[in-house]
Amino acid sequence: MGLDKRGAGALKLVTAIIKPFKLDDVREALGELGVQGLTVTEVQGFGRQRGQTEIYRGAEYRVRFVAKIKVEAAVPEDRVGEVVETITQAARTGRIGDGKIFVTPLEQITRIRTGETGKGAL
Structure with a gap:
């Protein structure tokens, strides 16, 4: 199913994996x-760093997964660039593990309460 013409226009899902304190x-x-x-x-999860090494009571151990926050926003296609840039600037520390941003197409969005679809459902 595609987007209903009443809410015509391509929509994207912007997913950012960021450090919790950001x-x-x-x-x-x-x-x-x-x-x-x-x-x-x-x-x-983990990225290139494959987790991290921690020291607890003098013993070194490996944390296989690092705590992160996943932020998702459905946005009109024509706003994706500014949304990605805004997240990039706000989440950047300049250190390894700052995260990633993924943009994927949305087939359909429906507001449960009203039945609106497409951009109208945002």
Whole structure:
């Protein structure tokens, strides 16, 4: 199923995996940009660093997964660039593990309460 013509226009899902302490910065920056809805999930994973090494009571051990935050926002296709740039600027520390941003197409969005679809459902 494609998007209903009443809410015509391509929509994308922007998914950012960021450091937990950067969440407020990202939320505020997206709010200033006019992004109205976010989904936030606590997640764990690893990238190139393959986790990290911790020292606890003098013993070194390896943490296989690093705590991260996943932020998701559905946005019109023509706003994707500015949303990605805003997240990049707000989440960047310049250190390894800053995260990644993924952009994927959305087939359909439906607001459960009203039945609106497409952009109207945002």
